[in-house]
Amino acid sequence: MTTTPDDAEARRAVKPVICYPVETLPQPDMALLTGARQDLRKTGEVLVQPRDAATFTVPAGHFFRITSVEGSQVGDLNLWNANDLNERFYSGKTRALHGTHITTGERMWSSFPGMRPMATISHDTLGWYGIDAYGGSVHDVIGTRCDPYTHNLLKGGHYHHCCHSNLTRAMAAHLGVPVREAEPLVHDVLNVFMCTGFTRDTGQYFMKASPVRPGDYLEFFAEMDLLGALSACPGGDCSAEHSSDAAACYPLLVEVFAPQDGALDGWTPPPVNGYDRRHGA
């Protein structure tokens, strides 16, 4: 046990400061994106089957949309720079910059040394949800992805349709490599449509039934050529449990759209991060 100091309450009462104020963060031109998305031409789609994953590609300057179809379902999204798979979505830094959940106008940032926007959320039909009485919100960058290792640790057994395994199989198929080779490419996800937070009393990660309904979608603007992989989580709407076949699961639709010619005049792909990478050596 530890001893509580006399000034414990005074220390606890110190006001927090925001770690990364976003006033100096380069902002997306939302007026330009909002204008461009008014007139889009669909160029492709893939239907992600329940308890499975699929890959898709999106050229820089195009949009992609993840839509709930048939029933409430959450998705685990991975993104890579299609031209360099070493540059991938960086969930932790995105969380540090934008908070635990992301919505319209916020971005999915890439790993070091690129550290630049990969995709900007251009529309979120669940934008109305905000933060509920439990501290829950949607589209989190907290959770890592459901995986068979944690499942084995907590419950034993070998469940093969966690998002981690689904994403691994999808990437192995896309690249034509064995799953052991594809697995290290899979990374912490954006939990699309998942409703999560931290309990105030114990600080534990919680989930609750997603507010997503068929027709809801989350739409992104691709800031670079993207390779994406989306898993339709075995947790379904994540109201009860994941990592099993118990929950009702539904497909998720991924669609890719091209803007009209000239609609993005003035937009340029974000450059890699400006740090010189000498690290004081």
Ligand SMILES: [Zn+2]
């Ligand atoms: Zn999952």
